[in-house]
Amino acid sequence: MHVLGLSCFYHDSAAALLRDGVLVAAAEEERFTRRKHDNGFPSRAVAYCLREAGIDIEAVDHIVFYEKPLPKFGRIIETVIGEWPRSFPVWIEGVPQWLVTKLDHRSLIQRALGTRKPVLFSSHHLSHAASAFLASPFEDAAILTTDGVGEWTTTAWGVGRGTGIEMRQEIRFPHSIGLLFSALTAYLGFRVNDAEWKVMGLAPYGRPRYVDQFRQLVDLRPDGSFRLDLRYFAYCYSSRRMFTRRWERLFGQPPRRPEAELGEFHADLAHSGQKVVEEILLAIARHLRATTGLPNLCVAGGVGLNSVANWRMLREAGFDRIFIQPAAGDSGGALGAALYV
Structure with a gap:
């Protein structure tokens, strides 16, 4: 066939x-x-x-x-x-x-x-x-998928056994880890849906000076569920802007122009945003490990390309093994x- x-x-x-x-x-x-x-x-x-x-x-x-x-x-x-x-x-x-x-x-x-x-x-x-x-090489595993948005779902988790998949929980648009990271990408002057990797690459050069501000954007619960404060985001009503003026006031500077130099502020912002995204994913992964009891984790969706977050989920969430689909974005769909x- x-x-x-x-x-x-x-x-x-x-x-x-x-x-x-x-x-x-x-x-x-x-x-x-x-x-x-x-x-x-x-x-x-x-x-x-x-x-x-x-x-x-x-x-x-x-x-x-x-x-x-x-x-x-x-x-x-x-x-x-x-x-x-x-x-x-x-x-x-x-x-x-x-x-x-x-x-x-x-x-x-x-x-x-x-x-x-x-x-x-x-x-x-x-x-x-x-x-x-x-x-994956696993007979059974916990599954985590997270990206910008699909039909309505932005993040989902469940269990795979044999050839069957059961998705048990989801976060729905407009609350999205991927869109949070894309808003940061746009604010740093990079192209959305293309240069999120640059934000991840910039993060190690900064310090966590803006973690508290990023935590204001996200209401994160112990089970990994979350809601964004939509007053800071414009993507629900604009195809050209990811964030609002309130976002700019929160971080204290206008968005970087694409041709402008990167400075300490931008590196610190990338570091802080990356850290909070890791916190969200780690909370979900820990919840998955606790509720499924499975030692294996499978990850896909565009956010699944965040290699540092994947490393932390393997190291800190209690899983023995992790499989990340190499084509984690939409092409892998x-x-x-x-x-x-």
Whole structure:
């Protein structure tokens, strides 16, 4: 049986092909187009996977997309309405594009592949969970997925046993570890959904001078659940700004211009934000270890690329072993969706 998994239309488009449950090929579209974070349909990645398998699209038994478009669109509409009228620019910029080009993913995928085969849909964080657990060496494990946002979920945790996955708890948009870190990325003058790694790299050069301010942004509970103070964030009603003027007043400086030099303030800010993100993830991991009793942990989602936080979860949360999906971001969702079928 051949299963083709697809991830696209947001960022990091990719395809993955399985034969009888074994990975034959997987690739990100950017490797062929040379466009970083290419979000278009992964036609070249699909062609590569089919070529590696020696088949054409008609030999594929199942085609599966990594998330569910309708709940995602519902979240966008509900958020726009809830933030009206200041969300009017989001409505003008985003909703027409969804209505015209993105809402009917099934037909878009069928046309792009040149087939009338049915298209299945996984959910975003289930795809992340499957990409980690079902690719891991573990028979059972606790699972943690965390990113900016999927359909509604931003962070989820659960348990994998054998070939089954049960997601037990979730944090929903607009409360998001990934969006907190992206707001910090934007404030430091880096590109969101691209340069979060620069913030992590800058952090060791700073000191924890702003940890208390970051803790004002997050209400963290002992079980790892959390809520953001949304007065400091603008992403619910703006496609151009991640944070508000209140954020700028909290930290005492305007945002860094991309071309400006990095200074002590920026390094300290990166260090402090990184530290608080580690605290959140560590609280979740400890809760997972205590409630599941399992010695293994699987991690995926874009925040799962935060290597220092992963190291701390392994060292301090009580797990014996940890598996991080190497393609932890949305590109790995193509693999996860295929594995879960």
